[in-house]
Each structure stands twice: as structure tokens, then as C-alpha cells.
């Protein structure tokens with residue numbers, strides 16, 4: 870009742886008005902370690918919606934990072950295999966060259 874009457878008195882600020890800057894810097898609050906929402910009826914704790922969204926985002930970031938790392942590792946394995954093949958080829962070539970050199974002599 871009182872809320873409705875107060876809300877009726879609310880006047881929209883004019884367009885030119887801008888909210889003043891904060892007097893103190895907004896504190897950087899760390900995230901809670903425990904589930905931050907507790908159901909009053911069941912007394913069960915879980916993460917609030919915002920934290921759940923953040924967690925999902927973090928998990929997605931972690932997953933993409935892991936995938937990227939794996940891809941990198943895979944490509945590195947390819948590089949290793951390529952190097953090994955190149956080493957073998959070079960060894961064979963040098964062996965052939967040595968054999969050719971030996972023949973005429």
C-alpha cells in the first residue's frame with residue numbers, strides 16, 4: 870500500500886540528468902566459496918542464478934582452453950612425426966650419397 874503510493878510519486882529524471890560518479894570505488898568482492906543461495910523451506914544450499922551463469926561461463930572457457938591446448942599438442946605431435954620422417958629421409962639420402970661416392974672410388 871505505502872509502496873504503491875510512494876511509487877506513484879516517482880518522477881522520471883530529465884534527459885539531461887546523469888547520475889553522479891560514485892564517491893568511492895566499487896569494491897571488488899570475491900566470490901563466495903560455498904553455495905550462496907539457501908532455500909528457506911528445504912534448507913538446501915545451491916548457487917544463485919548469477920553464480921550458476923558465471924560458473925557455466927567459466928566452465929565453457931576452461932573447456933575451450935583445454936580443447937585449444939589439446940589441438941596444439943596434437944599439432945606438435947604431428948610436427949614431431951614430421952621431424953622423425955625428415956630425419957629418416959635425410960639419413961637414407963646421406964647413406965645413398967655415401968654409397969654413390971664410394972662406388973666410383
Ligand SMILES: [Zn+2]
Pocket residue numbers: 905906916917918919920921
Ligand atoms: Zn551467488
